[in-house]
Amino acid sequence: MSANTYDAIVIGSGISGGWAAKELTEKGLKTIMLERGRNIEHIKDYVNANKDPWEFPHRGGRTQEMIKDYPVLKRDYPLNETNLDYWASDKDSPYTEVKRFDWFRGYHVGGRSLMWGRQSYRWADIDFEANLKDGIGVDWPIRYNDLAPWYSYVEKFAGISGNKDHLAILPDGDFMPPMDMNIVEKDVSKRLMEHYKNQRAMVIGRTANITQPLQARTNCQYRNKCWLGCPFGAYFSTQSSTLPAAMATKNLTVRPWSIVTKILYDKDTKKAKGVEVLDAETNQTYEYFAKIVFVNASALNSAWILMNSATDIWQDGLGSSSGELGHNVMDHHLGVGASGTVEGYEDKYYFGRRANGIYIPRYRNLNGEKRDYIRGFGYQGSAGRENWARDIAEMNIGGAFKDALTEPGTWGMGIGGFGETLPYHENKITLDKTKKDKWGLNVLSFDVEVKDNERKMRIDMENDAKEMLEAAGVKNVHTYTSEGVLGRGIHEMGTARMGRDPKTSVLNEWNQVWDAKNVFVTDGAAMASTACQNPSLTYMAMTARAANYAVEQLKKNNI
Numbered sequence: 001m002s003a004n005t006y007d008a009i010v011i012g013s014g015i016s017g018g019w020a021a022k023e024l025t026e027k028g029l030k031t032i033m034l035e036r037g038r039n040i041e042h043i044k045d046y047v048n049a050n051k052d053p054w055e056f057p058h059r060g061g062r063t064q065e066m067i068k069d070y071p072v073l074k075r076d077y078p079l080n081e082t083n084l085d086y087w088a089s090d091k092d093s094p095y096t097e098v099k100r101f102d103w104f105r106g107y108h109v110g111g112r113s114l115m116w117g118r119q120s121y122r123w124a125d126i127d128f129e130a131n132l133k134d135g136i137g138v139d140w141p142i143r144y145n146d147l148a149p150w151y152s153y154v155e156k157f158a159g160i161s162g163n164k165d166h167l168a169i170l171p172d173g174d175f176m177p178p179m180d181m182n183i184v185e186k187d188v189s190k191r192l193m194e195h196y197k198n199q200r201a202m203v204i205g206r207t208a209n210i211t212q213p214l215q216a217r218t219n220c221q222y223r224n225k226c227w228l229g230c231p232f233g234a235y236f237s238t239q240s241s242t243l244p245a246a247m248a249t250k251n252l253t254v255r256p257w258s259i260v261t262k263i264l265y266d267k268d269t270k271k272a273k274g275v276e277v278l279d280a281e282t283n284q285t286y287e288y289f290a291k292i293v294f295v296n297a298s299a300l301n302s303a304w305i306l307m308n309s310a311t312d313i314w315q316d317g318l319g320s321s322s323g324e325l326g327h328n329v330m331d332h333h334l335g336v337g338a339s340g341t342v343e344g345y346e347d348k349y350y351f352g353r354r355a356n357g358i359y360i361p362r363y364r365n366l367n368g369e370k371r372d373y374i375r376g377f378g379y380q381g382s383a384g385r386e387n388w389a390r391d392i393a394e395m396n397i398g399g400a401f402k403d404a405l406t407e408p409g410t411w412g413m414g415i416g417g418f419g420e421t422l423p424y425h426e427n428k429i430t431l432d433k434t435k436k437d438k439w440g441l442n443v444l445s446f447d448v449e450v451k452d453n454e455r456k457m458r459i460d461m462e463n464d465a466k467e468m469l470e471a472a473g474v475k476n477v478h479t480y481t482s483e484g485v486l487g488r489g490i491h492e493m494g495t496a497r498m499g500r501d502p503k504t505s506v507l508n509e510w511n512q513v514w515d516a517k518n519v520f521v522t523d524g525a526a527m528a529s530t531a532c533q534n535p536s537l538t539y540m541a542m543t544a545r546a547a548n549y550a551v552e553q554l555k556k557n558n559i
Helices: 015-026 064-069 125-134 144-158 183-195 238-248 299-307 399-405 452-471 536-555
Strands: 008-011 031-034 252-255 258-266 271-279 285-289 292-295 337-342 358-360 377-385 411-419 428-436 442-447 475-480 516-521
Touching: 008 015, 008 271, 015 031, 015 238, 015 292, 015 536, 125 144, 144 238, 144 536, 183 358, 183 377, 183 411, 183 452, 238 252, 258 285, 258 299, 258 516, 271 292, 271 516, 292 299, 292 536, 299 428, 337 377, 337 452, 377 452, 411 452, 452 475, 516 536
Parallel strands: 008 031, 008 292, 031 252, 292 516
Antiparallel strands: 258 271, 271 285, 337 411, 337 475, 358 377, 377 411, 428 442
């Protein structure tokens, strides 16, 4: 085996890339994992993980220089000084917005597995059947039963804490013991169940924060500093979980600073033979060869790689023969909800800073109900007491002010909606041949927006939030909403969707590119719809399933 030849290549090192590397190496394949950004070593490189707010020059906030340098990142919470180097540079990696799309990326080993929200939910059969039932997009080529054993497989290894709630819309999994709801959340949950006669539920979030030791990982310490990197390994990330497992096999090579610019396609065998890599530090070009290629660069960059590949055969790239590559861009739409104050619990408090919240699963358009839109939404949120950072209108200086801030503040409760976005063919990304990034590579152009179905859904998301909180006894409830820009959910999906027909989809039921059977795409690009649950657990399960299939087919000389 030459220095640049492997059994398998994995492009990307985030949630799905880490899983691909683990599964392929544990099955005996010599694998190279290519990451376009820098290396981040577990524990050693979490330089801010143990800092207190006052140890940051601007107390964790943002400066005017940061706002100028990060025109996209400034649109939401990611722009702050606590983990700025975890987010891709807007200057180095620009993109074009025909319509606004908030693209928040992490270019380093581990990708966004270091910064994700960790909410981990199975999809239900209704989610996989929805496209067929509604005549939208294409039918998923798999159903819940195809993924159920793989959900269990990844839950056990990743460590998902949660409660078995016995809800048809939210299948139970193989959970670690759940985190606790606090006293207000428990009471609000009970009142909601009573008010809506068990037709709506509020449960503790199912999160990839372990509540018991697992592998070499220590259980969650309730610090709620997950986005700084966890030195305890208490939440699932590539660094804490899949990468150590893959490295233990001695079959993995990790190459950071490696931008995969194209997949090398052999038109005689109709298979990929490897990839071309641009070294991000030296600008030198290299080629790596392998029997199978897993594309896990995240939905939008995975599509970008395919678009740049085999253009001498297909003008729009490898996997474009259906006309669907780069189309059907989806995300969850959010930025709508309600909050208020809760009275009568002034003598109650809670332990630590729980890195989790509550979840209200979808309840709309179920059991025969029909709204003026299709699909549905869920809510995430929490209850808590105001802390020392609160404003006290009557006091703003002096000893009395200081004394007041040492006491817990008012209880509050808030919930925010996550809504399903439909797969619209016209929501697309394309290559902008007129604009280049730091490395001279063409950037993506975004033409993506929410449409009428989502706008109608958002009305319910706002009104229902207020109605539910008030029904549960929350006072002074006020709602909030925004224009529903996509990208903010950081759940990009759909650019290389799975399907049953090569004429209408990019991938088959095993996540193989129809046009190159030894190329697998198992990140968000593969999704044919979004449901309203967080998608990362589904990426994990799909990746493990596809890797198992790939190795089986490799052994049979079928790919």
